[in-house]
Amino acid sequence: MSQHRPQVLLTLLTEPQTANLIALFFFRTLIAPHLRIDCKQLIAQDWTMQESAPHLVFAIPELVTLIAQYLSRRDISAWMMTCKALSRELEPCLWSHMSIPWTEQEPIHLYRYLHHFRSLKAFLNIPLDSIIVDFPSPTISNMSDAHVAPPSNVGLPCLNKLSVYGYESNKLAPNLIWFLYHSPNLTEFDFHGVTMLDPPSMQVLFISLAKLLPRLKRLSIKFTYIKRKTAFELLDMCFDHSQLIHLQCDFSCGGYKADPKDFNDYTSRLDALLKSLQDADKAKAEAGLPTGLSLKSLMLPNIWDGYPKDFLVPFLRSHVPNLERFRMPGIHEFTGEPDIQVLAEAISVGCPRLRHLSHCWQYGGGANHEYALIAAIHGCAKTGGLKSYSQYGYCERGYHKTGPVISVLLMYHADTLEEIKFRNCRHLYSQSIQTIATTCKNLRTLIMHQSDGWPVTLRLQDVSREWVCRDLTVLHLMLDRDVTVRWRQKIVDVVHQAAQGFFAQIGRLTKLEELSLDCKTGNDPSYLFCKDLTLEDGWLAELSGLKKLWHLEMLSDYWSPMSQEEVEFMDTNWPNLEKISFGLDFFKVEEGGLEKDHWKWLKNKRPYIIYE
Numbered sequence: 001m002s003q004h005r006p007q008v009l010l011t012l013l014t015e016p017q018t019a020n021l022i023a024l025f026f027f028r029t030l031i032a033p034h035l036r037i038d039c040k041q042l043i044a045q046d047w048t049m050q051e052s053a054p055h056l057v058f059a060i061p062e063l064v065t066l067i068a069q070y071l072s073r074r075d076i077s078a079w080m081m082t083c084k085a086l087s088r089e090l091e092p093c094l095w096s097h098m099s100i101p102w103t104e105q106e107p108i109h110l111y112r113y114l115h116h117f118r119s120l121k122a123f124l125n126i127p128l129d130s131i132i133v134d135f136p137s138p139t140i141s142n143m144s145d146a147h148v149a150p151p152s153n154v155g156l157p158c159l160n161k162l163s164v165y166g167y168e169s170n171k172l173a174p175n176l177i178w179f180l181y182h183s184p185n186l187t188e189f190d191f192h193g194v195t196m197l198d199p200p201s202m203q204v205l206f207i208s209l210a211k212l213l214p215r216l217k218r219l220s221i222k223f224t225y226i227k228r229k230t231a232f233e234l235l236d237m238c239f240d241h242s243q244l245i246h247l248q249c250d251f252s253c254g255g256y257k258a259d260p261k262d263f264n265d266y267t268s269r270l271d272a273l274l275k276s277l278q279d280a281d282k283a284k285a286e287a288g289l290p291t292g293l294s295l296k297s298l299m300l301p302n303i304w305d306g307y308p309k310d311f312l313v314p315f316l317r318s319h320v321p322n323l324e325r326f327r328m329p330g331i332h333e334f335t336g337e338p339d340i341q342v343l344a345e346a347i348s349v350g351c352p353r354l355r356h357l358s359h360c361w362q363y364g365g366g367a368n369h370e371y372a373l374i375a376a377i378h379g380c381a382k383t384g385g386l387k388s389y390s391q392y393g394y395c396e397r398g399y400h401k402t403g404p405v406i407s408v409l410l411m412y413h414a415d416t417l418e419e420i421k422f423r424n425c426r427h428l429y430s431q432s433i434q435t436i437a438t439t440c441k442n443l444r445t446l447i448m449h450q451s452d453g454w455p456v457t458l459r460l461q462d463v464s465r466e467w468v469c470r471d472l473t474v475l476h477l478m479l480d481r482d483v484t485v486r487w488r489q490k491i492v493d494v495v496h497q498a499a500q501g502f503f504a505q506i507g508r509l510t511k512l513e514e515l516s517l518d519c520k521t522g523n524d525p526s527y528l529f530c531k532d533l534t535l536e537d538g539w540l541a542e543l544s545g546l547k548k549l550w551h552l553e554m555l556s557d558y559w560s561p562m563s564q565e566e567v568e569f570m571d572t573n574w575p576n577l578e579k580i581s582f583g584l585d586f587f588k589v590e591e592g593g594l595e596k597d598h599w600k601w602l603k604n605k606r607p608y609i610i611y612e
Helices: 005-014 016-035 039-046 053-059 063-068 073-080 084-094 108-116 129-134 172-181 199-212 228-239 260-286 309-318 337-350 367-381 405-413 430-439 488-507 564-573 597-605
Strands: 097-100 119-123 161-166 188-193 218-225 246-252 297-299 325-327 356-360 388-392 419-425 445-450 474-480 514-519 551-554 579-582
Touching (some): 073 084, 161 172, 172 199, 199 228, 228 246, 228 260, 309 337, 337 367, 564 597
Parallel strands (some): 188 218, 246 297, 325 356, 445 474, 474 514, 551 579
């Protein structure tokens, strides 16, 4: 779409006749069917236009498409059923984003709409017998032939984003070939393999990628494990293509410390990779072209023992000048403060645009990962500050001289951070969560998830200072009733006061759109104050200011004490509420769940609301 189209559209909308026409169009197609209003009579009495006037709206370029991109498939389907003109215009929008779920039956009903697909998620175990007959593709044996002719009858001509999920099966290789061969305009490819592929399937994947890479802008490969040799071959192949902007290698390659011979092979492969990058930069410089890779987002394969600093430092200093997002790996044989300064300087000089940092702790722990993170945080502080930080498997215990990563993160980036995510944490102190909420004034997203059995909770007694993140739109927290008091009989009053203060803090986050609450389980009466969201005895009333809330997630049993009064409160105070997520046991309770009258009432009042 032309960059001037939005301005033209806004100009058209300000014209009185066009505005009236569009108002009639929306009234007739979206409102009148629900109110059972006779549009013909309305037009004859109150409008000077002909009955067919609403169809003139299609004279405005791409207006229907612009509107449809904000609607769900259900809304588009309902819209299409209002008239034939809309049905024709909206059919490409309805089928543009598709998902083919896990099934043992062939999805024949989708074949007639393949030419509309723009993005697709599919499992590769699905049978494609009928579609392969209509749209043949090369066999596995001749797929590597460079002279394979392009398809004369393309099955997916508009597809530009493909996400496939692969398993070890005899259907994987031919189905993968078919999808990639019949997607000539594909620019984004995500492959999720649950287990390590067998050698023939891995060969097919590599051959397919070799043909895809000249036109790909985004590539994501996710496995549990890939052999190290294969992983570095993949990197070398990807680094040869300058148009690739996003590369995610989300898999582990094991370790190497146990075998010196293995370590030498590992370092020699990395040296060869660096040499290849240096030669490419030299050729670009001689040709007068910008040096370095075009990558804006990079996730290197995970090595259990970390990368040698002799590879990572020159790589970050010289070869990724456009990097904006990076998952920091661990570093092998990091000696401490001197190496932190060297790596931080390499990042500040070589990656001046780096604003989004992440790390995955599960692929190794200890000081190597800690020092690498501290160095990256220091380096980004010199280039404008981080906007987002994401951590998987974080543990706040056992630090050395550097101190907790969160403390260093907030010391340098509290004023710039807009998003913080800690998922599957092993240990995270409550005070650290409180510090984030009281220092990061520009924060938009705060997500804290715990690993099973590990403490990652916000204690009510820590919620004392006022939160400054008033622009927060997404908040996920787990509560803990662990309030330390000297006398047991006072615990109820203390928890009561702390809980009220906590929910009042949330209620002042007037821009909040997504709220997820969980609570540590227990039989102590004081837990009730943490997990009570009723109006009479709980804290639901404190959340009346969340006018923009559209998704409420209750992972603990906040819903059982709720009644008609509470759902009426939701309907009155949360006008944008469209989705409520419950804990796993919600649908298993014998006399509760969605069969309770008050949940039925809310569903009838808002038919579009989703329970899950």
